[in-house]
Amino acid sequence: MAEAKTPKWRQLANSLAAEIKSGERAPGSQLPQIRDLVESTGWAYDTVRNAYRALEDEGLIVSRKGQGTYVADILTKIHRDATSRYSKVAREAAGSRGAFDTEIRNLGMAPKTVSKIDRVQPPEKVAKLLNVTRRGLSTVMRERTMYADNTVVQIATSYFPGDLAFGTALEQQDTGPGGSISRLAELGHAQTSMTELLEVRMPEKAEAVILSIPADRAVVEITHIGRTAEGRAVEVCLHVVPANLWEFSYSWSVEQPN
Amino acid sequence: MAEAKTPKWRQLANSLAAEIKSGERAPGSQLPQIRDLVESTGWAYDTVRNAYRALEDEGLIVSRKGQGTYVADILTKIHRDATSRYSKVAREAAGSRGAFDTEIRNLGMAPKTVSKIDRVQPPEKVAKLLNVTRRGLSTVMRERTMYADNTVVQIATSYFPGDLAFGTALEQQDTGPGGSISRLAELGHAQTSMTELLEVRMPEKAEAVILSIPADRAVVEITHIGRTAEGRAVEVCLHVVPANLWEFSYSWSVEQPN
DNA sequence: GAGTGGTCTAGACCACAGA
DNA sequence: CTGTGGTCTAGACCACTCG
Structure with missing residues (x-):
């Protein structure tokens, strides 16, 4: 099989993506800060960050250096x-x-x-x-x-x-x-x-x-x-x-x- | 400005991408192994790997676990x-x-x-x-x-x-x-x-x-x-x-x- | 200066392919 | 068993924004 195990960062990305697509997280709203998630999950910074990077590449979220991470303003096509x-x-x-x-x-x-x-x-x-x-x-x-x-x-x-x-x-x-x-x-x-x-x-x-x-x-x-x-x-x-x-x-x- | 400094991993990705697009690296040929590049450049494993990940997402290369990393077979559209x-x-x-x-x-x-x-x-x-x-x-x-x-x-x-x-x-x-x-x-x-x-x-x-x-x-x-x-x-x-x-x-x- | 995201490191460990 | 790519960690440091 090609992908036997889903890595942590992808699980996090998938669950956040689901919350965004379901409307649970509104366009423009702020996502948890990476270091907060690090603390609450006990995971490493890069693990959480990898999830955020994937979502950003997909266009679901935008990260603004020095400010925070937000759900994208436009989710429809x-x-x-x-x-x-x-x-x-x-x-x-x-x-x-x-x-x-x-x-x-x-x-x-x-x-x-x-x-x-x-x-x-x-x-x-x-x-x-x-x-x-x-x-x-x-x-x-x-x-x-x-x-x-x-x-x-x-x-x-x-x-x-x-x-x-x-x-x-x-x-x-x-x-x-x-x-x-x-x-x-x-x-x-x-x-x-x-x-x-x-x-x-x-x-x-x-x-x-x-x-x-x-x-x-x-x-x-x-x-x-x-x-x-x-x-x-x-x-x-x-x-x-x-x-x-x-x-x-x-x-x-x-x-x-x- | 949006991107003042280009990170190391992106520089590596860009230079490899240029080599691939110029034909210097042929479709199907093997790329340097990550750990070899780590040794020759003195960089960390993840730094090199980030470059490879970016290139893989773009479709320029394919990584095969346990085997190595290769230039994609199809580069034309x-x-x-x-x-x-x-x-x-x-x-x-x-x-x-x-x-x-x-x-x-x-x-x-x-x-x-x-x-x-x-x-x-x-x-x-x-x-x-x-x-x-x-x-x-x-x-x-x-x-x-x-x-x-x-x-x-x-x-x-x-x-x-x-x-x-x-x-x-x-x-x-x-x-x-x-x-x-x-x-x-x-x-x-x-x-x-x-x-x-x-x-x-x-x-x-x-x-x-x-x-x-x-x-x-x-x-x-x-x-x-x-x-x-x-x-x-x-x-x-x-x-x-x-x-x-x-x-x-x-x-x-x-x-x-x- | 304090707080946020981004990069980089050194190293451990896992998953997979092939001899 | 060995060698490859992939994940994860803990922590340092950089880059940027804002008060």
């Missing part, structure tokens, strides 16, 4: 429906400033987005997809750090080829109703086909800092590619999110078999 | 294109017994599938999707454990409503060319619309054993739903895979905006 979030109706929903805002409000939380816009040379893989030159500031980058209440839940970085984005609304802070997709369409580059590639990986150090997650918490990276009817990629967006916070759905049709 | 894998042409590709076989052969590895077929009461969430009664053996379950060479890379469990699957080819070991989707179509239940829900989570204990992964390695669960033109769900398939081994892609069309 944020639902991202890729198929509908790019449809016209969803993008123009009243009162919504985009798909992300809807996704967060669906959870009863407050969305917030901080944007940074710049002309940059994109990462290699983006340059390749957009078919831009390898040197110079060839694209418009729109980098958004996105919050649910006060938690960073996503970093989304869009790139648009400079030859069609420089000097347009895509370089403005607010892209207006329907967002960048509508502006691109007005410029004659309507996106008619989308591709997304999902990958689970460990965060870069910088990503871990921005997302406020430990270095060993996995993230999901979505590479989103929007293409025109002619097949040209006019937008590439990289979404990086903590793996435990989101779920993703896709719907599509298949031709009749036989 | 297996690509799963959800959109094309259910298309007619892909399913009938010459020499291929299905989308999974193609996915694995694309990596130059040998696919293998071990199936178990049974009539069962499905998990709650599946029962709900298929709209079957909550009691009795209401569905046909096809559980497949799937290998690339000798590594388990996926557990796929399909459920079909009994009223249309009992006594049909769906209860046979080999479902023939085009697989279960083609058989369902012949029975008058052609699937024309697919939905998939992706989620990253920790494995159940049983899943960890089957997949031969440690309990703290994340898995991706895909809930695949196939529907007929009338909107009835006629197949639900749960795919569970180690999160580090796969990447997923989806393509779809959007209506012309504006």
Whole structure:
């Protein structure tokens, strides 16, 4: 057998996890301090700490050095429906400033987005997809750090080829109703086909800092590619999110078999 | 700042990770034994071991108790294109017994599938999707454990409503060319619309054993739903895979905006 | 300065694989 | 039986937050 005996630290982790998932320990509430548990259980510091580390890697708890350990603020999954979030109706929903805002409000939380816009040379893989030159500031980058209440839940970085984005609304802070997709369409580059590639990986150090997650918490990276009817990629967006916070759905049709 | 100082164990983990990713350490090759590193570096056993644990959680290495520690056999990502894998042409590709076989052969590895077929009461969430009664053996379950060479890379469990699957080819070991989707179509239940829900989570204990992964390695669960033109769900398939081994892609069309 | 989480140590002991 | 990885301990010390 693979695991005959469950180690102490895992038993503790499992029982705490159960208490958290059952709601017995509320989001944001403080967990017993490690040294208190050490005293009450008679176990060694590292034994208790191992349990806490495992739970932190799973995203159930957060440890704040010098302060204490707390149940995570977000225990539910944020639902991202890729198929509908790019449809016209969803993008123009009243009162919504985009798909992300809807996704967060669906959870009863407050969305917030901080944007940074710049002309940059994109990462290699983006340059390749957009078919831009390898040197110079060839694209418009729109980098958004996105919050649910006060938690960073996503970093989304869009790139648009400079030859069609420089000097347009895509370089403005607010892209207006329907967002960048509508502006691109007005410029004659309507996106008619989308591709997304999902990958689970460990965060870069910088990503871990921005997302406020430990270095060993996995993230999901979505590479989103929007293409025109002619097949040209006019937008590439990289979404990086903590793996435990989101779920993703896709719907599509298949031709009749036989 | 969030991380002023990088701990020793993480430095070791990072440098080993770099060596593995660069190909300097080949898949399947043995890593230095922990106690050897302890001696050569002068560090404590747990310090070195922490680095190994982190790498194992990321899927870069595997530790075998009593034997040693080795670089993982599969370092590349297996690509799963959800959109094309259910298309007619892909399913009938010459020499291929299905989308999974193609996915694995694309990596130059040998696919293998071990199936178990049974009539069962499905998990709650599946029962709900298929709209079957909550009691009795209401569905046909096809559980497949799937290998690339000798590594388990996926557990796929399909459920079909009994009223249309009992006594049909769906209860046979080999479902023939085009697989279960083609058989369902012949029975008058052609699937024309697919939905998939992706989620990253920790494995159940049983899943960890089957997949031969440690309990703290994340898995991706895909809930695949196939529907007929009338909107009835006629197949639900749960795919569970180690999160580090796969990447997923989806393509779809959007209506012309504006 | 007091209190909290995080790292590191040296060493004992356990669990497992293989000769 | 020996050698490997895994757990656990007791305690020192570091890093950070807050009053």
